[in-house]
Amino acid sequence: MKRRVFICAAVSFTATALAIRPAAAEVKGMMTIYKDPNCGCCHLWSEAMKKAGYTTVINDKADLSEIKLRFGVPKAVQGCHTAVIGKYFIEGHVPLAAVEELLMDPHDIAGYAVPGMPSGSLGMGEDPNASYDVYRVGKDGAIDVVLEVKPQT
Numbered sequence: 001m002k003r004r005v006f007i008c009a010a011v012s013f014t015a016t017a018l019a020i021r022p023a024a025a026e027v028k029g030m031m032t033i034y035k036d037p038n039c040g041c042c043h044l045w046s047e048a049m050k051k052a053g054y055t056t057v058i059n060d061k062a063d064l065s066e067i068k069l070r071f072g073v074p075k076a077v078q079g080c081h082t083a084v085i086g087k088y089f090i091e092g093h094v095p096l097a098a099v100e101e102l103l104m105d106p107h108d109i110a111g112y113a114v115p116g117m118p119s120g121s122l123g124m125g126e127d128p129n130a131s132y133d134v135y136r137v138g139k140d141g142a143i144d145v146v147l148e149v150k151p152q153t
Contacts, residue, residue, distance in 0.1 A: 071089040
């Protein structure tokens with residue numbers, strides 16, 4: 001009888017753990033990522049978001065211009081992929097710390113952006129000597145630097 005109770009308890013524990021596991025992954029939120037299907041750095045950035053606990057939905061598109069237009073990403077700050085989480089866009093290789101700061105301390109803005117594909121940014125080789133800016137984009141299209149990533153000394 002003790003063996004049956006143990007087995008039932010083990011099965012129940014495992015089922016409960018599996019049932020709550022997806023919920024724990026959603027704690028940080030659902031992130032939809034639009035990227036070129038052939039872009040390796042976009043894939044690496046997406047994997048970093050998934051590893052950090054975000055639930056990611058990947059939409060591969062060869063032409064992202066319509067997506068960038070739909071979410072109001074100004075041409076001056078366009079990167080190689082566009083992610084959307086909640087009411088914000090995350091454009092390009094925005095570092096994880098900036099994404100988390102944006103979501104933990106809500107802002108009345110459109111999103112954050114890292115233009116182009118800066119060497120050493122998240123997904124682009126993560127180099128402690130990297131140097132690039134993260135921009136805040138207002139709902140009115142105003143752009144300003146929110147974070148300067150500088151070499152670590």
